[in-house]
Amino acid sequence: xxxxxxLLLLLLVVLGVWTFIGYEPWLLGPGPDNYHWWWPPEISTFxxxxxxxxxxxxxxxLVAFVLTGGLLVWFVYKYSAPREDKxxxxxxNHKLEMIWTAVPAALLVLIAFAQMGTWADIKFAGxxxxxxxHAEIYASQFDWRFRYPGPDKEFGTVDDFETAxxxxxxxxxxxxxxxxxxxxxxxxxxxxxxxxxxxxPGMTIPIWFNVDSEQFIxxxxxxxxxxxxxxxxxxxxxxxxxxxxxVRVLPxxxxxxxxxxxYEEWVDQQVERHFSNDAPLD
Numbered sequence: 001x002x003x004x005x006x007l008l009l010l011l012l013v014v015l016g017v018w019t020f021i022g023y024e025p026w027l028l029g030p031g032p033d034n035y036h037w038w039w040p041p042e043i044s045t046f047x048x049x050x051x052x053x054x055x056x057x058x059x060x061x062l063v064a065f066v067l068t069g070g071l072l073v074w075f076v077y078k079y080s081a082p083r084e085d086k087x088x089x090x091x092x093n094h095k096l097e098m099i100w101t102a103v104p105a106a107l108l109v110l111i112a113f114a115q116m117g118t119w120a121d122i123k124f125a126g127x128x129x130x131x132x133x134h135a136e137i138y139a140s141q142f143d144w145r146f147r148y149p150g151p152d153k154e155f156g157t158v159d160d161f162e163t164a165x166x167x168x169x170x171x172x173x174x175x176x177x178x179x180x181x182x183x184x185x186x187x188x189x190x191x192x193x194x195x196x197x198x199x200x201p202g203m204t205i206p207i208w209f210n211v212d213s214e215q216f217i218x219x220x221x222x223x224x225x226x227x228x229x230x231x232x233x234x235x236x237x238x239x240x241x242x243x244x245x246x247v248r249v250l251p252x253x254x255x256x257x258x259x260x261x262x263y264e265e266w267v268d269q270q271v272e273r274h275f276s277n278d279a280p281l282d
Contacts, residue, residue, distance in 0.1 A: 006077040013069035020062055040192050041219035045210040049118040050194035060107055128206040134175040139186035139199040142239035144230055150271055161274045165245045170252040170263035171213040179205045187234035190247060196233060211249050
């Protein structure tokens with residue numbers, strides 16, 4: 001029994017490392033194109049900073065898992081053997097306790113300092129200060145709605161319009177959004193942009209991102225569908241599973257072969273669709 005338990009624990013450690021390094025065979029379906037470290041290709045200007053932190057913390061977790069799992073296997077194997085001597089009572093080892101307290105503390109301090117610049121760029125109020133709001137994002141059970149200021153670039157005027165499910169944004173521009181929830185707690189998550197922010201009832205939360213056009217074109221080269229997912233990352237009710245949306249990226253004012261139309265043309269089309277008596281209903 002001693003050897004069986006030791007073997008099972010060793011297999012658990014090996015399986016954990018295997019699923020970390022070679023995760024694709026464990027997916028329920030075929031792996032998506034261009035995914036790396038469980039992420040789709042990043043296309044925002046701060047995406048690489050997020051990926052660096054994710055890789056750093058993941059490697060720390062892997063090393064800690066192997067060390068603690070290996071020690072567990074060794075201790076089970078060594079100290080489960082039959083012994084004839086009497087047990088020795090111990091009140092602990094202060095040196096070991098200091099080590100296993102100091103090392104995790106040092107790693108947490110390392111993570112804290114490593115993420116400070118990225119956190120400040122993305123989350124601090126200064127990142128969105130004095131920048132116009134591109135759109136307002138409304139989360140509700142179980143859909144996403146987006147309100148745009150129209151051609152005059154001002155909210156609260158007659159040319160404001162809304163879209164459902166699809167967020168359309170121009171490339172190569174710092175875009176600020178106001179995120180709101182109309183009922184319960186939601187979470188606005190766009191994996192390609194490395195953007196994730198809770199939507200809290202009663203609060204207006206600013207978020208921002210900038211789609212890098214070169215990274216976007218490289219990521220979706222050869223793809224007919226150049227839109228990507230919006231996900232609700234917070235369990236928000238029975239219909240949480242279907243609360244998804246799409247992001248579509250367009251050049252700001254000029255068209256090229258890598259895009260279909262431009263953002264300004266899309267705004268004009270939406271205004272005509274919403275306010276013209278002659279516009280088609282679909």
